[in-house]
Amino acid sequence: MKRIGQIFITVSLVALVLWVIPWLYNLMTLKPYSTPFTLYSCIIHDFTSLDRSDGKAFQFIDRNGNIHGDEVQPMFYASILASRGALPDTIEGRPVTMEEIDRNSIIVTSDPKNINRKQSKVHLLMESVPERLELKDPEEAVVSRKDGLYIYDMAANTLLKEKTDAFNAALRDKGFAFPARLFAGNPSDRKAYDEGYLVTDAEGKLFHFKQADGTMEAEHFTEADRINLKHLIITEFENRATLGYLISADNILYMLKPDGAVIPTEVRFDPQKEDLLVVGDMFYYTIKVSDEKGEHFYALRSGDFSLADKMDRPYEFEDEFNLCEYIFPCRLTFTSSNDGWVKPRLQDFSWTGLIVDIVLAVLIIMWRRRDRNPHF
Secondary structure: OHHHHHHHHHHHHHHHHHHHHHHHHHHHHOOOOOOOOEEEOOOOOOEEEEEOOOOOOOEEEEOOOOEEOHHHOOOOOHHHHHHOOOOOOEEOOEEOOHHHHHHOOEEEEEOHHHHHOOOOOEEEEOEOOOOOOOOOOOOEEEEEEOOEEEEEEOOOOEEOHHHHHHHHHHHHHOOOOOOOOOEEEOOOOOOOOOOOEEEEOOOOOEEEEEEEOOEEEEEEOHHHOOOOEEEEEEOOOOOOOOOEEEEEOOOEEEEEOOOOOEEEEEEEOOOOOOEEEEEEOOOEEEEEEEOOOEEEEEEEEOOOOOEEEEEEEEOOOOOOOOHHHHOOOOEEEOOEOOEOOOOOEEEOOOHHHHHHHHHHHHHHHHHHHHHHOOOO
């Protein structure tokens, strides 16, 4: 029993050392780091990064080091340029108006923490055809179960059996196999219109459903059947250029058109490990994918989502001496920026630290044996 207690104390002490000392060292040596805001320019057809090193003027620097004013990004700074009469009338042969700029401006974000957390099986159900034309807060909820989707009146907390049977029948008529797997929706009244949910069934097939005037509208997007999907993002933008973004198991980003057409892109994005930022306008989508090593930029043409340009920007960390790499074989942490779970994780494995620890352990054992036996 005493031996077991000693082993427990030793293991606990090692875990505490692997956790606390690297954490304190990183806390004391950590330096702030940021990257400049970057967009693809429809004027010079290059990526430009915002530079405010003088603390005053807005200026952009392209990849060749040329300096530009905010007129190089007329879609993003349209209101400012229009206020001083500097907004172009046409760009790339296409007439430019504030109405068109606003209608085609989009921003989409995704981060691993929201993807990797435990997903709820309860989804709010909106009415896509409201009586007074303005969207209202959802009054009903969809609960996903093995044998179907169950519709509940949230205020009364009661099952709407007739609507439930009708909704499930509409999905089964389209070939839906329960249970549902992936859900993507945005049940908020702060948007121009509601497209309900993108959802995959038990076989991985992609469907779209929404409530319209109290009835289920469902459709099966057969073009997506060939794709092994692992994440969905629904888009409800004013220009209706897309219905959603699809990410496959091999991290390819697809654009889903409202008619069900699926367009593959050159963008590679792992939603479980990487951050995504999409800034789109009339002419180009600037897509930034961020991982632990750097940022990857893609410029896609807004019409057909073909690749116009791409750029990689690795993080420029200074090569500093990391003492922990020479002392510990790994680092113990309990949280991660990629999810909200609290659990032990071993990170930053170091062969150098492992060899140093083995050598120290051997020396300590030899010293203790010699101390016990002077003639050793």
